[in-house]
Amino acid sequence: MSRYILVTGGAGFIGSHICKALARAGMIPVTYDNLSTGHADSVRWGPLIRGELGDAMALRRTMAEFSPDCVIHCGANAYVGESVEMPRKYYRNNVVGSLTLLEACLDQEIDKIVFSSSCATYGVPASLPIREESPQQPVNPYGRTKLIFEMALEDFAAAYGICFAALRYFNAAGADPEGELAERHEPETHLIPRALLAAAGRLERLDIFGTDYSTADGTCVRDYIHVSDLAQAHLAAVNHLMAGGDSLSVNLGSGRGTSVREILEAIYRTTGHEVPVRYRSRRAGDPPILFANTARAKAELGFAPILSDIDTIIRTAGPTFGLEVTA
Ligand code: UDP
Structure with a gap:
């Protein structure tokens, strides 16, 4: 018998890749999404239920209909800058909405939850590489909302016996290697898609935010993880919880740092296109x-x-922006 897995945010960039990975493993993803940033045409591996995280009745109805073995909770607002401008939206959706989901899980006796957390919960790290025990001191409302829900999961696990996996994503990038899914954010703020848009001539130029950091080439360094790898990690987390594994919090990254300039070099190497740039002050x-x-x-x-690896990330994402890539 196939297992239903409820995926909030399953119509989004990461959620849709997760649904594909679940289906490949013989599970049926049930997407619960309000389509505020997701795309209905990305939901291809199971049913789409259009609903709000804050809608307790709709959540309970969906859970009662499918009796999912596990919930993967990716549905969230995820723009750091916007979270500073509109914290109300972030606390409402990422905190209140997530708690509504968690209470529905308790009421429907669903005790396994995989949560999309973020390296934004660490803030500015005191030491590198970042370990899970590193202090979590987020520096923006987005990171704080993610940390608050991690804390709720811990408290609910201790009191009510739920099991959770909090997955702290670093920078998700790339696209489905089979070309079925792409990164489609509106507005697009992330480095790699913006750089690819600029390389493809669909954006006048890429702004590089800061060239005076104390890094090897002066630009910021991030840990980019391919979205399909990220999806596989969710499958591993579901299997861990289904096998009776303990609750855990884990980093999901590649373990390597790549600078903004190194991304631009990789784009040139794999597509032959220069990225037109403009140097700006730090963000x-x-x-x-x-x-x-x-x-x-x-x-x-x-x-x-x-x-x-950065070249594979660019090779899979490039074609989704109309760029030909080397084999
Ligand atoms: N960045 C940039 N230009 C852009 C977008 C991002 O220089 O148009 C830089 C940004 O300052 C950061 C890195 O690229 O150092 C990654 O930013 P992104 O928004 O992709 O992810 P974040 O690390 O902020 O989650």
């Missing part, structure tokens, strides 16, 4: 360097990324 709230210690994901989930 508020950007930590200079972030990359993960990935040992726990390997030890606890048996997860290791296989598509997360």
Whole structure:
């Protein structure tokens, strides 16, 4: 018998890749999404229920209809800048909405939850690479909303016996290697898609935010993980919880840092296109360097990324922006 897995945010960039990975593993993803940022045409591996996270009745109805074995909770607002401008929206959706979901899980006796958390919960790290035990001191409302829900999961686990996996994503990038899914944000703020748009001539130029950081080439360093690797990690987390594994919090990254300039070099190397750039001042709230210690994901989930080298990320994402790539 196939297992239903409820995926909030299953119509989004990461959620849709997760649904594909679940289906490949013989599970049926049930997407629960309000389509505020997701796309209905990305929901191809199971039913789409259009609903709000804050709608307790709709959540309970959906859970009663499908009796999912596990919930993967990706549905959230995820723009750091917007979270500073509109914290009300972020606390409402990411905190109140997530708690509504968690209470519905308790009421419907669903006790396994995989949560999309973020390296934004660490803030500016005191040491690198970032380990899961590193202090979590978020520096923006988005990171705080993610941390608050991690805390709720811990408290609910202790009191009510739920099991959870909090997955702290680093920078998700790339696209389905089979070309079925792409990154489609509106507005697009992330580095790699913006750089690819500029390389394809669909954006006048890429703004590089800061060239005076204390990094090897002066630009910010991030840990990019391929979205299909990220999806596989969710599958591993579901399997871990289904097998009776303990609750855990893990970093999901490649373990390597890549600078903004190195991304542009990789785009040139794999597509032959220069990215036209403009040098700008630093973007508020950007930590200079972030990359993960990935040992726990390997030890606890048996997860290791296989598509997360930067050239593979660009090779899979490039065609979705109309760029031809080298083999
Ligand atoms: N960045 C940039 N130009 C852009 C978008 C991003 O220089 O148009 C830089 C940004 O300052 C950061 C890195 O690229 O250092 C990654 O930013 P992104 O928004 O993709 O992810 P974040 O790390 O903020 O979650």
